[in-house]
Amino acid sequence: MPPRIAVFTKNRTNPAYEAARIGADRVAARLGAVTTHHVPQKPDDVAEQRALIARAVVERPDAAVFVPVHETAVNDAVRGFDAARIPLFGFVARASAGPYVCFVGANDWALAQEIAGHLFAKLSGRGEIVILEGTPASPTSHARLEGFHAALATFPGIKVRSSLCGEYQRDVARAVFSKAAAGLQGIDGVLCANDVMALGVLDALDAAGDARKRPLIVGVNALPEAVAAIAAGRMLATASFDAMAMCAVATEAAIRHLGGETVPREIMLPVALVDASNCAQWALPFAQRPIPRWQDVAGITN
Numbered sequence: 001m002p003p004r005i006a007v008f009t010k011n012r013t014n015p016a017y018e019a020a021r022i023g024a025d026r027v028a029a030r031l032g033a034v035t036t037h038h039v040p041q042k043p044d045d046v047a048e049q050r051a052l053i054a055r056a057v058v059e060r061p062d063a064a065v066f067v068p069v070h071e072t073a074v075n076d077a078v079r080g081f082d083a084a085r086i087p088l089f090g091f092v093a094r095a096s097a098g099p100y101v102c103f104v105g106a107n108d109w110a111l112a113q114e115i116a117g118h119l120f121a122k123l124s125g126r127g128e129i130v131i132l133e134g135t136p137a138s139p140t141s142h143a144r145l146e147g148f149h150a151a152l153a154t155f156p157g158i159k160v161r162s163s164l165c166g167e168y169q170r171d172v173a174r175a176v177f178s179k180a181a182a183g184l185q186g187i188d189g190v191l192c193a194n195d196v197m198a199l200g201v202l203d204a205l206d207a208a209g210d211a212r213k214r215p216l217i218v219g220v221n222a223l224p225e226a227v228a229a230i231a232a233g234r235m236l237a238t239a240s241f242d243a244m245a246m247c248a249v250a251t252e253a254a255i256r257h258l259g260g261e262t263v264p265r266e267i268m269l270p271v272a273l274v275d276a277s278n279c280a281q282w283a284l285p286f287a288q289r290p291i292p293r294w295q296d297v298a299g300i301t302n
Contacts, residue, residue, distance in 0.1 A: 016243040087257060127157070131160060168193070196219075233276070
């Protein structure tokens with residue numbers, strides 16, 4: 001019987017998690033495993049994810065590949081994997097419960113500092129910006145906000161006009177940016193903790209129809225739509241925090257573990273800056289983007 005891998009993602013509204021599911025399926029198909037997907041119908045809903053975990057524990061998959069919708073609120077449900085002896089493999093963000101056999105992620109603080117520094121350098125170290133923060137319950141949001149502020153500390157000529165919560169969602173980012181628009185006239189840049197929110201800001205600017213010079217916008221994830229926006233000159237840059245690669249590698253770690261191999265406790269994938277100079281190499285749909293080879297990434301830790 002092929003290994004059965006239960007894959008848990010946070011929502012169906014963020015293309016990064018669509019990519020994660022594609023990554024898991026591609027690896028499972030290559031290695032002869034079977035995936036089932038467990039996704040809250042309401043984005044990032046704690047109660048739904050807790051129920052999905054409980055249901056999966058009853059079904060007893062061979063392993064779980066998991067990203068929590070909240071850093072702590074699903075902990076008791078997550079402990080159910082261990083109680084049922086279902087090995088747990090994390091990606092993107094950890095719950096504070098476990099234990100994980102292997103976690104696959106990237107350095108959110110460092111990538112946030114780098115993308116912010118890129119924006120600030122393009123502004124020649126002077127100007128006013130807006131920050132779009134992610135979901136308050138998400139550890140990636142905390143780390144990225146800290147990275148943004150670390151970059152701000154090295155660019156004293158950059159001032160934050162406003163910091164808004166876009167909850168990592170396009171519609172939310174569009175709404176909060178539009179609502180605050182009267183107080184954001186003349187800003188020079190928008191620093192977004194993910195590409196979905198950056199696209200929401202673009203939506204808000206398009207809807208406003210303001211023909212004046214637009215702020216420079218950066219995001220995180222290297223989503224295909226964001227890469228297209230960079231190629232068109234509508235976004236400045238993004239960072240390739242790659243949920244598809246992370247979920248793919250976590251799925252491969254699970255399958256290898258089930259086959260008796262020893263896998264690393266942690267794998268931290270490198271992140272690249274994507275701008276007009278190199279965006280052509282990222283201009284591929286998720287199904288066609290390369291997945292990291294196990295032998296190339298299995299030794300990468302912090």
